[in-house]
Amino acid sequence: MIRQPANLIIGSLLLIFIGGMALLALFWTPYDPAAIKLISRLKPPSAQFWLGTDEFGRDVVSRLMTGAVQSMTVAILTVAFAVTMGTLTGLVAGYTRGLVDRILMVFSDALLAFPGTLLALGLMVISGPNKYGIILALGIAYAPSVLRIVRASVLSAREREYVEASRVIGNSELTTMFRHILPNCTAPIVVLATSMFGWVVLAESGLSFLGLGVPPPAPTWGNMLSAARTYIEKAPWLGLAPGICISLTLLGINLLGDALRDRFDPRMEQR
Amino acid sequence: MSTETPHPLLSVRNLRVATSNGHPVLHDISFDVEAGSIVALVGESGSGKTVAARAAMRLLPKAISPVAGEILFEGRNVLKMSDLEVRQVRGAKIGMVFQEPMVSLNPAMTIGAQLVEGLRLHERLSIEAAFARATEMLERVKIPNPVSCLAAFPHQFSGGMRQRIMLASVMLLRPKLLIADEPTTALDTLTQREVLEVMVDLTRTFGTAVLLITHNLGLVAQYAKKVIVLERGRLIEAGPVDDVLHHPKEQYTRTLIDALPKRDHSRKPLPEAAPLVEARNVEVTFSGAGNMFSTAEKKLAVRGVSLDVRPGEVVAVVGGSGSGKTTLGRAMLGLLPLSGGDVSFRGKSMATTDRAALRDYRLQCQLVFQDPYSSLDPRQKIADIIGEPLAHGPKLSRAEKAERVGAMLAEVGLTGLGDRFPHALSGGQRQRVAIARAVIRNPAFVVADEPVSALDMTIQKQVLDLFRKLQENHGFACLFISHDLGAVSRVADRIVVMQQGLIIEEGSVDRILDHPQHIYTQALLEATPTLAVAA
């Protein structure tokens, strides 16, 4: 897409910035993100509070930083969960084919028949709004996409002549699988996991915005936005900052995803 | 001054083409194509022959452009024309046929719409008249049932048919010049012949000149008047076909000529011996594309074939696509289940339940694939690929293994390339790797499935020579599968011809090539291009 190095560099810088913000927040924030100070309610950005304060007088910068921690944790854990589940089931489906494959496919088709976030919404009914509920719900919602991609790459890799060559050499099916098939499936998994990271950040902030995500008072970008809605006229900075954080994260991921896709897709590489 | 000789139809003068970052693609190329003549542009992949031809229609990719020289078509410089003028030349005056029939027709448009499109663009015709012209042209290129063909989509036709449809689409406009870019490389020998005959016939009728781009000198000898040899963007040699092919001035041209199939009489007759591999009435069935709603159709790919291969013997299996030759090869390696008959190895039937015997058979047999691009795992280094089969032989220490791999690399002429990845190698080099992998464990029997058909002619020759050398050094028996009688004559002791799942003729190389009995073999032989035709 744009210029090969440009999207890689800008994307990585954005993610390093957001990730660095989250890491820093683990050790230090300018103020206590939870400290309520009613004297300094809804203060506009100033030298003291760089991005102002919210309706309880809490420092927006500190809350954004802590919010980054929340978003990153949820995203990393969800992606890890979905990729692990999806890869395992996808390998089984693509490897065994036959009945097990059929059953797994029918289930993944059914799960994919719910638009992603909606399935998570439904699952949140059971778990109620909490962080681990989100991770589980989003993980289950996104795992079928991984399953499909892994299964498809396993099936296509199986047809490659080097896989037949491996059998002719005398390798067992399992050796063939792990030495020749799985390593050649990693590229699409990495690309998918990257964009999934973006979907999760978006979905989590959306759920939190609806009040079905990480419950307050824990600051997340989503519930900061939700709270800001009430004060949008009086204190627009409250709404702008978290939105910009989400957008920058997603932009970074999309750019990085493009760069990865360009690198891994041999057809793109030719030009 | 201009009265003595009229303009040649196409005249390329000192053409220089370079990429946008200044890397030269063509250096100072000059050649002429006279009206009504057939001129061949010969070279291997990367020689710039396609670039030279596309430049004549100003159809180069954005990244490549002419930097100097001129291309005169009917005396006018194509490079200086306006876009509109170029478009009036394209199609109407110069037509172009491409290499890949599978992707050169728009899959979303009917054949009729695609044929009529160009016609109505350049000539004022009613739809009915245009369709009538299209139907007539389809008849001329021998498409059965041309009227229903017009309403069909490209995916409903085979490669050879599509190439003829392409030809019809281009010749409909009766262009002055036809640029044929490797028009038959993707087709098998017989289809190749059919398409070329139709092309030559049509162009002769319409007085169309042909610029035939090819890497196959056999075709040049058979069809062209004049030949131009390109190597890495430079014009090496040009002149009448007879002069160039029979008295080449340049070393490179000689290499190209050498690469043409030649029979090898140096092979000694093999001593009588019990067959190593025996196939008895082998039948293989394929279930067609079935799904949950319809039962699959069963199709016999191999219909009762018996074949012996003696130790150290090279048996060539020759046939067109769909003849069952590849299936037979896989079946003789035990890679496909037989639906009838039996294969035995050293007198032991493979139908045995003795797993140790089966594994022993598997380990003594190897396969070399057609496509050197997909037969090597892109994530393994060359040395690892070649060394992998050693894991299943007798236990070797790391040093012994490295030594064997090193020796093998040297034997196939790839010393020093062991820690590269496959993508860093050329097609010919990759095929050497695939052969090395098959040979390293000293197999008794090797099936080579079209091992050179994806390669350029000179590379084909090198790989075939290497294959022969290895076969003589290691003494393995071999089933050499090919659609090309020419390639086979270099390596085989015996030839078996297959058609529609049956062996129709077999005999020694000399017998088959000199006295073919079956009509199919005769057709195949006649379609095989050699220099002899020109002589």
Add this chain to the structure above:
Amino acid sequence: MHTLSKYVAKRLLWTLPTLLIVAIMVFFLVRMIPGDPAQLILGDSASSEELANLRANMGLDQPVPVQFLYWFGNVLQGDLGHSISNGVSVLPLMLDRFQVSAAIVLVAVTLATLIAVPAGLLAAWRQNEHVDIALVAASTLLMSVPSFWLGLVLLLVFGLKLGWLPVVGYVPFAEKPWTAITYVILPVVTLMLIEVGVLTRMMRASAIEILRLEYIMHARAKGLSERTVLLRHVLPNAFAPTWTMIGLVLGGLLGGIAVLETVFTLPGLGRLLVDAIFARDYPVVQGCLLFTALIYVIVNLIVDLCYPLFDPRVAAS
């Protein structure tokens, strides 16, 4: 045409098992919530008599598969139960809310397609030139902005600061058409902008693939103008994958755009589900999930059935 009808039949039959599994999942979703199902469905205010009635009706004394059949039988007859909060029958309630979501989504996605297809085609045609880089940058940026935030910003600018458009609320179209339109302009524009990003990138990527193929070179070699090459040969082939994408987007959004409906306080299907989740109104939750999945499956079915129009090879394989 025989292969085509076969393709249609096959595609139709494939959706049935999917829908069945969806129904089973929705059924068990509510059953997995701890507590008495009859109590959950009637709410805390129900009398013991009502509870007993419902228990018999749901077959709660029977094994679980039989209970599913009871429920599924009702669903097939269009009976999805009654809302706990206000006693309204679930199906009409959903259909009512669906109109609001559907109107906004259909208009927004149509507009987005009308913008994205030419933009993607132009970008692909001018690949790596300034126009392309600008278009890719713009659509990547749009794709990266969360819809609810973009909505909030537009609301702030056009509603509050400039005062051009009403801020929140909804007026049914039938009552005051003109006012109704002013209320939905902002949500439609927000949604359109987001989808333009996704669809432009998709269109560009597939057009680039097509532009490399030999039949495009063949079309140019016939002497066709670039315009004809793009419109007749590139567009139909490149549109096929984008068409599938439109189906996914449309199917996903028609089930409700909960976050946008929240931003603009619109009474759509998404908001209905979210409110039902908060109110523990399980019949409505069940109904919304089932309805959404059904819409998603149907939209994708329609999209797939239209696919052979763009790519005749599909029906053949």
